[in-house]
Amino acid sequence: MLGYVPLGMAFGLLFQSLGYHWLFAPLAGVVIYAGSAQFMAVGLLASGISYTEAFIATLLLNSRHIFYGLSVLDRYPKRGLSRWYLIFGLTDETYSLITAKAPRIASSHTYYLYLTALNHSYWIVGCALGAGVQSFFEFDSRGFEFALVALFVVLLIEQAKMMNDRWLLIVALCAVFVAHLLVPEQFLLVAISLCLIALLVRPKRDSLNG
């Protein structure tokens, strides 16, 4: 869980390269609350992206969250304010913590809420620390952008551990290759779509019990 502080700090440090007031970094943590999207935002903001483009890019990057929701659908409360906050805070890390433990009956909603709020606050503190430190001491932050790649690699390894049919990762790599060849500018969208199409075309090869 504490992993959120250093990762948030890396975002804060990078964010400062844009030249805004450092308090905007924790604000991003409050409002967006998505590690990878915030890292991407630094690059997008630097290139002066439009609102529409930022919306689409974030949807794509976070499209994996749609499937996280699917697997916690029955565990989350059906109504109330906490439901909306829990959904808002369903990040990669929160998801893996929640699905790592079997749901306990009565206390589980409180536990989820506690977990989500704690993760969120760690993240905000991390963002503030990184940006604050950077604005007072002015580090050389060249190279920190690698944190985003490292984060994705870690998530990939953790998610692949729970997968039976790992040959699909090769399929995904081919999708990237094809998408990059055809539309280098939009390869993220095209590659993700190709992956989905591949799954729908061959629904169950060595499948559910395999």
Next chain:
Amino acid sequence: MDNQYLLGIFVVMGVATFTTRLLPFVTLTKSQSHPLLVRVGRVLPPMIMVVLVCFGLSSLQIESLDRLGLSFIALTAVTTLQLSMGNPLVSILVGTGLYTLGIQWLGIS
């Protein structure tokens, strides 16, 4: 340095992120577990991760052979550490640390 633009982007990205997290909750009110949906939900996220790793690498804008080598070393470090220790924090810090050192100390550009 337009604060309004920055806030606008934050809000737009916040809404987009919330949309992706909210979608299954509003479209599937009951526990519909169609096998295809379950399967897609299980295997698509790691596939998307493969795409995102490539996306992240492409955003590093590697333009020299030295930088390519440095990225390869950092990637190998992250992968090895994560597979052997399974501590995301250590893997990310060491990988990013190596990459940063390579750029800042060894002057790899």
